[in-house]
Amino acid sequence: MDQADGIEERVRRFLGAPAIPRIEVDLSGSAPHTAGQAHWKKVQMNLAALAHEPESLAAVFGHETTHVYMDHESQSRLGEDFNSTRFFHEGLATYVEYRFFQSSNKLATLRRVAAMQRARQEVKFETLLDDSALSRKQDPDLVYPLGEVFLTALVRRYGEAAPGNAVRAVGRPNAPKDLKGFALWQDTLQACGYNLSDVVEAFFAELDRAVAEHRAFIDSLPRVRGGVQVEGKRIAVRATYAGQSPGTLVCRFRSRADDPERFYEYPSADDGAVFRVTKAGFTERSFWYQLGWRVPGASQPIYEPWVEAHQGQ
Numbered sequence: 001m002d003q004a005d006g007i008e009e010r011v012r013r014f015l016g017a018p019a020i021p022r023i024e025v026d027l028s029g030s031a032p033h034t035a036g037q038a039h040w041k042k043v044q045m046n047l048a049a050l051a052h053e054p055e056s057l058a059a060v061f062g063h064e065t066t067h068v069y070m071d072h073e074s075q076s077r078l079g080e081d082f083n084s085t086r087f088f089h090e091g092l093a094t095y096v097e098y099r100f101f102q103s104s105n106k107l108a109t110l111r112r113v114a115a116m117q118r119a120r121q122e123v124k125f126e127t128l129l130d131d132s133a134l135s136r137k138q139d140p141d142l143v144y145p146l147g148e149v150f151l152t153a154l155v156r157r158y159g160e161a162a163p164g165n166a167v168r169a170v171g172r173p174n175a176p177k178d179l180k181g182f183a184l185w186q187d188t189l190q191a192c193g194y195n196l197s198d199v200v201e202a203f204f205a206e207l208d209r210a211v212a213e214h215r216a217f218i219d220s221l222p223r224v225r226g227g228v229q230v231e232g233k234r235i236a237v238r239a240t241y242a243g244q245s246p247g248t249l250v251c252r253f254r255s256r257a258d259d260p261e262r263f264y265e266y267p268s269a270d271d272g273a274v275f276r277v278t279k280a281g282f283t284e285r286s287f288w289y290q291l292g293w294r295v296p297g298a299s300q301p302i303y304e305p306w307v308e309a310h311q312g313q
Helices: 004-015 054-073 082-101 104-119 131-137 140-158 162-170 181-191 196-213 215-219
Strands: 024-026 036-039 042-045 225-231 234-240 248-254 274-278 286-294 307-310
Touching: 004 054, 004 082, 004 162, 042 054, 054 082, 054 162, 082 104, 082 131, 082 140, 082 162, 082 181, 104 140, 104 196, 104 215, 131 140, 140 162, 140 196, 162 181, 181 196, 196 215, 225 286, 225 307, 234 248, 234 286, 248 274
Parallel strands: 024 042
Antiparallel strands: 036 042, 225 234, 234 274, 248 286, 286 307
């Protein structure tokens, strides 16, 4: 509470935004698998989960306050086509969080996740602009590390004022309606006098620098593959990999490709490498699973692409 006004001021000044007279903060909890959420002029945070980490609490508050100001400064238009804007929304909040409120060594844990995706040739900018496509193919939470890299590229190319200018450009009165994806962001940056192609080029250059910096980490993570078996009323996925384990295997399941994250199932592994779920929750002829690693030194689990499997195999 003592830091709240200072955190809010730092976010606001970076974005070049006038002060919002009142932002309500609810510390009683957040959505599952989140430390915080923002809705218009309200922030929800899970104090119980973060109270023992004051630095993390301040970082989450800075992240969520950035969301509040983005919505306010864009006249809520950044949220109107969240499918095209989620990478920027989460990317800017993550950029502010790690630049101003996390310790310097924490940024490396985020960049390793982005570097791994680039090294595996799994970063497609057009997919980042289509959140539904990203969620169908890969980890939807890649918007955090990849979005942060995009904002870093934007700032390096066009300066400190660029993120705030882009936010306001989305909400400008004369902005064309119904633009999506690349067209939306091309128009937004053009309105600021910026060139999206230049930022995309800087984005991939930033990723390549991260790959070079974190090459040892990248090489330490073996690819994971799964074998599927139906065991009576349960579905089992056995994870296999070559080499030594760098951390903890993780796996999640979904019934359909377009299921939202809140419907994913996260079973624990039996015998260290087998993940099981009950068939009752998977009524389609096929289902999807995603294997990965949770390892020290990475800000989030590093997943393989989603795999579709048939219940008969």
